[in-house]
Amino acid sequence: MTTLTSRQLILAATLFSVVSSLGAWGFQALGYEPCQLCYTQRYPHYAAVVIGALALATGWHRLAWAGALAALATSAVGFYHSGVERKWWPGPASCSGGGDISGLSPEDLLAQLTATDFVPCDEIPWRLSDAIPWQGLDITMANLNAVGALVAAFVWIAAARRA
Template sequence: MPNSKTMTMLLTLASAAMLISAWTFQYFGYPPCKMCYWQRYPHMAAVAIGALAYALGQRWLAWLGAAAMLATSGIGVYHSGVERKLWEGPSSCTSSGIGGLSSEELFDQIMNAPLVRCDDIPWQMFGFTMANLNAIFSLIFAVLWIRVALSRD
Protein backbone atom coordinates (compact mmCIF):
# COMPACT_ATOMS: atom_id res chain seq x y z
CA MET A 1 0.00 0.00 0.00
CA PRO A 2 1.30 3.50 -0.80
CA ASN A 3 2.37 5.68 2.12
CA SER A 4 -0.22 7.80 3.94
CA LYS A 5 0.64 11.01 2.10
CA THR A 6 0.19 9.34 -1.28
CA MET A 7 -3.03 7.67 -0.16
CA THR A 8 -4.34 11.01 1.10
CA MET A 9 -3.77 12.54 -2.33
CA LEU A 10 -5.31 9.54 -4.11
CA LEU A 11 -8.42 9.63 -1.91
CA THR A 12 -8.74 13.37 -2.41
CA LEU A 13 -8.55 12.83 -6.15
CA ALA A 14 -11.09 9.98 -5.88
CA SER A 15 -13.67 12.31 -4.35
CA ALA A 16 -12.84 14.93 -6.97
CA ALA A 17 -13.38 12.26 -9.65
CA MET A 18 -16.76 11.36 -8.15
CA LEU A 19 -17.78 15.02 -8.34
CA ILE A 20 -16.50 15.39 -11.89
CA SER A 21 -18.43 12.25 -12.87
CA ALA A 22 -21.63 13.65 -11.36
CA TRP A 23 -21.15 16.99 -13.12
CA THR A 24 -20.44 15.17 -16.41
CA PHE A 25 -23.69 13.19 -16.14
CA GLN A 26 -25.47 16.45 -15.35
CA TYR A 27 -23.91 18.15 -18.37
CA PHE A 28 -25.00 15.32 -20.67
CA GLY A 29 -28.67 15.50 -19.71
CA TYR A 30 -29.05 13.74 -16.34
CA PRO A 31 -30.08 16.51 -13.96
CA PRO A 32 -29.60 15.69 -10.26
CA CYS A 33 -32.38 15.38 -7.74
CA LYS A 34 -32.24 16.84 -4.25
CA MET A 35 -30.71 13.66 -2.77
CA CYS A 36 -28.09 13.57 -5.52
CA TYR A 37 -26.95 16.99 -4.36
CA TRP A 38 -26.86 15.73 -0.76
CA GLN A 39 -24.45 13.01 -1.85
CA ARG A 40 -22.11 15.56 -3.42
CA TYR A 41 -21.57 17.72 -0.34
CA PRO A 42 -19.51 15.15 1.63
CA HIS A 43 -17.31 14.62 -1.45
CA MET A 44 -16.72 18.38 -1.59
CA ALA A 45 -15.80 18.30 2.10
CA ALA A 46 -13.48 15.32 1.51
CA VAL A 47 -11.64 17.20 -1.22
CA ALA A 48 -11.06 20.13 1.15
CA ILE A 49 -10.15 17.82 4.05
CA GLY A 50 -7.79 15.81 1.87
CA ALA A 51 -6.07 18.92 0.53
CA LEU A 52 -5.60 20.19 4.09
CA ALA A 53 -4.36 16.83 5.33
CA TYR A 54 -1.91 16.61 2.44
CA ALA A 55 -0.64 20.18 2.83
CA LEU A 56 -0.35 20.10 6.61
CA GLY A 57 0.71 16.47 6.97
CA GLN A 58 -1.92 15.96 9.68
CA ARG A 59 -2.98 12.33 9.52
CA TRP A 60 -5.76 12.82 12.12
CA LEU A 61 -7.70 14.68 9.40
CA ALA A 62 -8.12 11.30 7.70
CA TRP A 63 -10.80 10.55 10.32
CA LEU A 64 -12.79 13.50 8.95
CA GLY A 65 -12.30 12.18 5.42
CA ALA A 66 -13.63 8.81 6.56
CA ALA A 67 -16.61 10.47 8.25
CA ALA A 68 -17.43 12.39 5.06
CA MET A 69 -17.29 9.19 3.02
CA LEU A 70 -19.46 7.32 5.51
CA ALA A 71 -21.97 10.17 5.35
CA THR A 72 -22.24 10.15 1.55
CA SER A 73 -22.32 6.35 1.51
CA GLY A 74 -25.21 6.39 3.98
CA ILE A 75 -27.06 8.96 1.91
CA GLY A 76 -26.41 6.77 -1.15
CA VAL A 77 -27.91 3.73 0.60
CA TYR A 78 -30.95 5.79 1.64
CA HIS A 79 -31.33 7.18 -1.88
CA SER A 80 -30.98 3.67 -3.33
CA GLY A 81 -33.85 2.49 -1.15
CA VAL A 82 -35.98 5.41 -2.28
CA GLU A 83 -35.19 4.64 -5.93
CA ARG A 84 -36.14 0.98 -5.45
CA LYS A 85 -39.33 1.98 -3.60
CA LEU A 86 -38.16 0.17 -0.44
CA TRP A 87 -39.06 3.22 1.65
CA GLU A 88 -40.49 6.68 1.15
CA GLY A 89 -38.12 9.53 0.45
CA PRO A 90 -38.50 13.15 1.45
CA SER A 91 -41.91 14.48 0.46
CA SER A 92 -40.26 17.36 -1.39
CA CYS A 93 -38.45 14.89 -3.63
CA THR A 94 -40.78 11.94 -4.23
CA SER A 95 -44.33 11.23 -5.25
CA SER A 96 -46.68 11.27 -2.30
CA GLY A 97 -49.74 10.00 -4.17
CA ILE A 98 -52.99 11.79 -4.91
CA GLY A 99 -55.46 9.75 -2.90
CA GLY A 100 -57.83 11.93 -0.89
CA LEU A 101 -56.52 15.25 -2.21
CA SER A 102 -58.86 18.05 -3.13
CA SER A 103 -58.42 19.62 -6.56
CA GLU A 104 -56.69 22.59 -4.92
CA GLU A 105 -54.29 20.34 -3.00
CA LEU A 106 -53.62 18.34 -6.16
CA PHE A 107 -52.88 21.53 -8.08
CA ASP A 108 -50.50 22.67 -5.31
CA GLN A 109 -48.75 19.29 -5.39
CA ILE A 110 -48.31 19.52 -9.16
CA MET A 111 -47.03 23.11 -9.01
CA ASN A 112 -44.57 22.30 -6.20
CA ALA A 113 -43.32 19.03 -7.68
CA PRO A 114 -39.55 18.84 -8.05
CA LEU A 115 -38.16 18.94 -11.56
CA VAL A 116 -36.29 15.70 -10.88
CA ARG A 117 -37.79 13.13 -8.55
CA CYS A 118 -35.62 11.17 -6.14
CA ASP A 119 -37.60 7.97 -6.62
CA ASP A 120 -36.91 7.74 -10.36
CA ILE A 121 -33.88 5.93 -11.79
CA PRO A 122 -32.65 7.98 -14.75
CA TRP A 123 -29.56 5.82 -15.46
CA GLN A 124 -28.24 2.43 -14.47
CA MET A 125 -25.56 0.00 -15.57
CA PHE A 126 -25.84 -3.74 -14.84
CA GLY A 127 -28.61 -2.86 -12.36
CA PHE A 128 -26.47 -0.35 -10.44
CA THR A 129 -27.74 3.23 -10.23
CA MET A 130 -25.61 6.29 -9.60
CA ALA A 131 -26.75 6.26 -5.97
CA ASN A 132 -25.73 2.58 -5.66
CA LEU A 133 -22.30 3.28 -7.13
CA ASN A 134 -21.78 6.26 -4.85
CA ALA A 135 -22.69 4.17 -1.81
CA ILE A 136 -20.31 1.36 -2.77
CA PHE A 137 -17.33 3.47 -3.83
CA SER A 138 -17.70 5.85 -0.90
CA LEU A 139 -17.72 2.96 1.55
CA ILE A 140 -14.47 1.70 0.00
CA PHE A 141 -13.02 5.21 0.25
CA ALA A 142 -14.06 5.38 3.92
CA VAL A 143 -12.20 2.15 4.68
CA LEU A 144 -9.12 3.51 2.92
CA TRP A 145 -9.34 6.81 4.84
CA ILE A 146 -9.46 4.79 8.07
CA ARG A 147 -6.36 2.87 6.96
CA VAL A 148 -4.61 6.21 6.41
CA ALA A 149 -5.67 7.39 9.86
CA LEU A 150 -4.33 4.22 11.45
CA SER A 151 -1.13 3.98 9.41
CA ARG A 152 2.21 4.30 11.16
CA ASP A 153 4.39 5.69 8.36
Protein backbone atom coordinates in the same frame (compact mmCIF):
# COMPACT_ATOMS: atom_id res chain seq x y z
CA MET B 1 5.30 -5.54 -1.27
CA THR B 2 5.25 -1.76 -0.92
CA THR B 3 3.16 -0.26 1.84
CA LEU B 4 1.30 2.90 0.90
CA THR B 5 1.95 5.92 3.06
CA SER B 6 -0.69 7.94 4.81
CA ARG B 7 -0.12 10.72 2.29
CA GLN B 8 -0.66 8.39 -0.68
CA LEU B 9 -3.85 7.00 0.83
CA ILE B 10 -5.19 10.50 1.53
CA LEU B 11 -4.40 11.48 -2.05
CA ALA B 12 -6.22 8.40 -3.40
CA ALA B 13 -9.30 8.97 -1.23
CA THR B 14 -9.37 12.67 -2.12
CA LEU B 15 -9.09 11.87 -5.81
CA PHE B 16 -12.05 9.49 -5.48
CA SER B 17 -14.19 12.39 -4.29
CA VAL B 18 -12.85 14.66 -7.03
CA VAL B 19 -13.63 12.07 -9.72
CA SER B 20 -17.06 11.37 -8.20
CA SER B 21 -17.90 15.08 -8.22
CA LEU B 22 -16.66 15.53 -11.78
CA GLY B 23 -18.67 12.49 -12.83
CA ALA B 24 -21.83 13.88 -11.24
CA TRP B 25 -21.31 17.23 -12.95
CA GLY B 26 -20.61 15.41 -16.22
CA PHE B 27 -23.86 13.49 -16.06
CA GLN B 28 -25.65 16.73 -15.24
CA ALA B 29 -24.05 18.39 -18.29
CA LEU B 30 -25.35 15.48 -20.38
CA GLY B 31 -28.89 16.30 -19.26
CA TYR B 32 -29.35 13.99 -16.27
CA GLU B 33 -30.91 16.38 -13.77
CA PRO B 34 -30.02 15.50 -10.17
CA CYS B 35 -32.68 15.01 -7.53
CA GLN B 36 -32.50 16.26 -3.95
CA LEU B 37 -30.79 13.07 -2.74
CA CYS B 38 -28.26 13.30 -5.57
CA TYR B 39 -27.27 16.75 -4.38
CA THR B 40 -27.15 15.53 -0.78
CA GLN B 41 -24.66 12.84 -1.80
CA ARG B 42 -22.38 15.48 -3.33
CA TYR B 43 -21.86 17.64 -0.22
CA PRO B 44 -19.76 15.11 1.74
CA HIS B 45 -17.59 14.62 -1.36
CA TYR B 46 -16.92 18.36 -1.42
CA ALA B 47 -16.03 18.20 2.28
CA ALA B 48 -13.70 15.25 1.63
CA VAL B 49 -11.88 17.21 -1.08
CA VAL B 50 -11.33 20.13 1.30
CA ILE B 51 -10.26 17.79 4.12
CA GLY B 52 -7.87 15.96 1.82
CA ALA B 53 -6.38 19.20 0.51
CA LEU B 54 -5.87 20.47 4.06
CA ALA B 55 -4.32 17.20 5.22
CA LEU B 56 -1.96 17.10 2.25
CA ALA B 57 -1.02 20.78 2.46
CA THR B 58 -0.45 20.86 6.22
CA GLY B 59 0.77 17.33 6.90
CA TRP B 60 -1.99 16.86 9.49
CA HIS B 61 -2.77 13.35 8.36
CA ARG B 62 -5.02 12.74 11.36
CA LEU B 63 -7.58 14.80 9.43
CA ALA B 64 -8.12 11.56 7.54
CA TRP B 65 -10.57 10.59 10.30
CA ALA B 66 -12.76 13.50 9.17
CA GLY B 67 -12.36 12.33 5.58
CA ALA B 68 -13.57 8.90 6.64
CA LEU B 69 -16.66 10.47 8.22
CA ALA B 70 -17.38 12.40 5.03
CA ALA B 71 -17.04 9.25 2.93
CA LEU B 72 -19.27 7.29 5.32
CA ALA B 73 -21.87 10.08 5.16
CA THR B 74 -22.08 10.07 1.37
CA SER B 75 -22.09 6.27 1.35
CA ALA B 76 -24.99 6.20 3.82
CA VAL B 77 -27.00 8.64 1.70
CA GLY B 78 -26.12 6.58 -1.38
CA PHE B 79 -27.42 3.38 0.24
CA TYR B 80 -30.57 5.22 1.38
CA HIS B 81 -31.07 6.64 -2.13
CA SER B 82 -30.54 3.17 -3.62
CA GLY B 83 -33.38 1.84 -1.47
CA VAL B 84 -35.61 4.75 -2.47
CA GLU B 85 -34.89 4.07 -6.16
CA ARG B 86 -35.77 0.38 -5.71
CA LYS B 87 -38.93 1.32 -3.76
CA TRP B 88 -37.70 -0.65 -0.73
CA TRP B 89 -38.65 2.30 1.48
CA PRO B 90 -40.17 5.71 0.90
CA GLY B 91 -38.01 8.69 0.13
CA PRO B 92 -38.45 12.24 1.32
CA ALA B 93 -41.84 13.68 0.41
CA SER B 94 -40.06 16.62 -1.20
CA CYS B 95 -38.68 14.43 -3.99
CA SER B 96 -40.63 11.19 -3.95
CA GLY B 97 -44.18 12.39 -4.10
CA GLY B 98 -46.39 12.05 -1.11
CA GLY B 99 -47.50 15.21 0.58
CA ASP B 100 -51.11 16.11 1.25
CA ILE B 101 -52.82 17.69 -1.74
CA SER B 102 -56.38 17.08 -0.57
CA GLY B 103 -57.02 20.74 0.29
CA LEU B 104 -55.65 22.16 -2.95
CA SER B 105 -57.82 23.37 -5.79
CA PRO B 106 -56.86 22.19 -9.28
CA GLU B 107 -55.48 25.67 -10.00
CA ASP B 108 -53.35 25.66 -6.82
CA LEU B 109 -52.08 22.17 -7.58
CA LEU B 110 -51.13 23.17 -11.13
CA ALA B 111 -49.40 26.30 -9.82
CA GLN B 112 -47.46 24.23 -7.30
CA LEU B 113 -46.38 21.71 -9.94
CA THR B 114 -45.25 24.32 -12.44
CA ALA B 115 -43.50 26.51 -9.85
CA THR B 116 -40.69 24.04 -9.19
CA ASP B 117 -38.45 21.79 -11.25
CA PHE B 118 -39.37 18.48 -9.69
CA VAL B 119 -36.86 15.67 -10.14
CA PRO B 120 -38.11 12.50 -8.46
CA CYS B 121 -35.70 10.62 -6.19
CA ASP B 122 -37.53 7.33 -6.60
CA GLU B 123 -36.92 6.96 -10.34
CA ILE B 124 -33.69 5.68 -11.86
CA PRO B 125 -32.47 8.02 -14.61
CA TRP B 126 -29.39 5.96 -15.60
CA ARG B 127 -28.21 2.38 -15.20
CA LEU B 128 -24.78 0.95 -15.88
CA SER B 129 -26.53 -1.51 -18.21
CA ASP B 130 -27.38 1.50 -20.40
CA ALA B 131 -23.65 1.87 -21.07
CA ILE B 132 -22.61 -1.79 -20.84
CA PRO B 133 -25.21 -4.14 -22.32
CA TRP B 134 -24.96 -7.00 -19.85
CA GLN B 135 -27.99 -8.83 -18.60
CA GLY B 136 -28.74 -8.24 -14.95
CA LEU B 137 -26.35 -5.32 -14.52
CA ASP B 138 -28.88 -3.06 -12.82
CA ILE B 139 -26.43 -0.71 -11.11
CA THR B 140 -27.34 2.95 -10.69
CA MET B 141 -25.36 6.09 -9.93
CA ALA B 142 -26.55 5.95 -6.31
CA ASN B 143 -25.35 2.32 -6.07
CA LEU B 144 -21.93 3.24 -7.45
CA ASN B 145 -21.61 6.10 -4.98
CA ALA B 146 -22.75 3.99 -2.03
CA VAL B 147 -20.23 1.22 -2.61
CA GLY B 148 -17.40 3.41 -3.93
CA ALA B 149 -17.64 5.82 -1.01
CA LEU B 150 -17.67 2.91 1.45
CA VAL B 151 -14.41 1.66 -0.07
CA ALA B 152 -13.05 5.23 0.10
CA ALA B 153 -13.98 5.37 3.79
CA PHE B 154 -11.76 2.34 4.42
CA VAL B 155 -8.94 4.05 2.52
CA TRP B 156 -9.38 7.16 4.70
CA ILE B 157 -9.36 4.97 7.83
CA ALA B 158 -6.17 3.25 6.70
CA ALA B 159 -4.58 6.66 6.13
CA ALA B 160 -5.65 7.86 9.59
CA ARG B 161 -4.27 4.73 11.24
CA ARG B 162 -0.91 5.27 9.56
CA ALA B 163 -0.75 8.95 10.53
